[in-house]
Amino acid sequence: MTPPARRDGTPDKDQQPTRLRASEIQLSNARPARRQNVDPDQRRRKAATADSVAQSLGADWLVDDxxxxxxxxxxxxxxxxxxxxxxxxxxxxxxxxEVNGKVVKTQGTRVNPNTDVIRVDGVRVNVNEEHEYFLLNKPRGMQSTMSDDMGRPCVGDIVAEKTMSGQRLFHVGRLDADTEGLLILTNDGELANRLTHPKYEVAKTYLATVLGEADKRLVHTLRNGIELDDGPAKADYVQIVDSHNGQSLIRIELHEGRKHIVRRMLKEAGFPVQRLVRTKIHTVQLGEQKPGTMRALNNSELTSLYKAVQL
Known part of the structure; x- marks a missing residue:
């Protein structure tokens, strides 16, 4: 039976609820659940979308679903x-x-910059932060190696800080000790191999100071081909920049990669080389860079090299 209320309408003091002290109150830190009533079909659609993205990337992107x-x-x-x-x-x-040759239209797609090939409008983008690309102006008298057993000056002396910090840089092609100029250094083995492979015919440009005052006959000879000990060789482009006082300055472009090819061609033509400088590889130019200095390739230069070797 319910006890009678007091005249003022309040419960009898014996029936009033017990008040808890502040120290006795326990608060829950649990957050309310989100999306407690998610449609099962919606879950399946999201899982299918993630799976299709993974397959389109051509990579093993899903582990345990x-x-x-x-x-x-x-x-x-x-x-x-x-x-x-x-x-x-x-x-x-x-x-x-594009990622790995597949067009991606899904926002939030995750990629691995160190392994995936990404292109925008068909042009490859350098997203691998581990790869480095440098242009060195190799001085005359320096070996195109990272170390030299005979203690001679070498490219490795200039890039010592890079190699000591763990970077394994290697040169794209070689320049003999007496030849100076543009040398590309990188740790991107695939690009380096393709730039030196005869299949891609990457052009290289040299400025040669030769003995003798050259004329159009030299241009004709080099363009039409000249016979060497290891077979014929010809230049893609030849220009007489200057000729006076018994010497000439010749610009010569070719995609040959044989040893001492420029020196041998000019000597066979009767114009021995006194000084030889490589000024350009494909579209990457030495410009006004001083001998013994090194700089990083910019994005446009790197993109141009990618195109040249179909990367």
Missing amino acids: KPTEGVRLQKVLAQAGVASRRHAEVLIDKGRV
């Missing part, structure tokens, strides 16, 4: 200087971005 770690594609493009993240998202939406 969960995506592995990677970097968002728009962030990678922004870090590479292609565009801001927002603009990168627009490029992705328009289907202008």
Whole structure:
């Protein structure tokens, strides 16, 4: 039976609820569950989308039905200087971005910058932070090696700080000790191999100071081919830059990679080389860079080399 209330309408003091002291109150730190009533079909659709993205990338992106770690594609493009993240998202939406040869239109797609090949409008983007590319102006009298058993000056002396810090740089092609000029150094083995492979016919340009005052006959001889001990050789382009006082300055471009090819061609033609400088490889130019100095290749130079060797 319910006890009667007091005249003022309040419960009898014996029936009032017990008050808890502050020290006796326990608060729960648990957060309320989110999306407690997610549609099962929606879950399946999301899982199928993640799976299709992984397959399109041609990589093993799913482990135990969960995506592995990677970097968002728009962030990678922004870090590479292609565009801001927002603009990168627009490029992705328009289907202008490829990963490993597949067009990717899914926002938030994760990629591995160290292994995946990413292109925008068909042009490869350098996103691998582990790869380094340098242009060295090799001085005359220096060996094109990273070390020399005989203690002679070598390229490794200039890049000692890089090699000591763990970077294994190697040169693209060689220049003999008496030849100076442009030498590309990188730790990207695939690019280095292709740049030196005869299949891709990467052009190299030299400035040669020779004995004798050259005329158009030398241009004709070098362009049409000259017979050497190991077979015929010809230049792709020849220009007489200057000729006076018994010497000439010749610009010669060719894609041959045989040893001492420029010196041997000019000697056979009757114009022995006194000084030889390589000034250009494909579109990468030495410019006004001083001997013994090194600089990083810029994005446009690197993109041009990628195109030249179909990377």
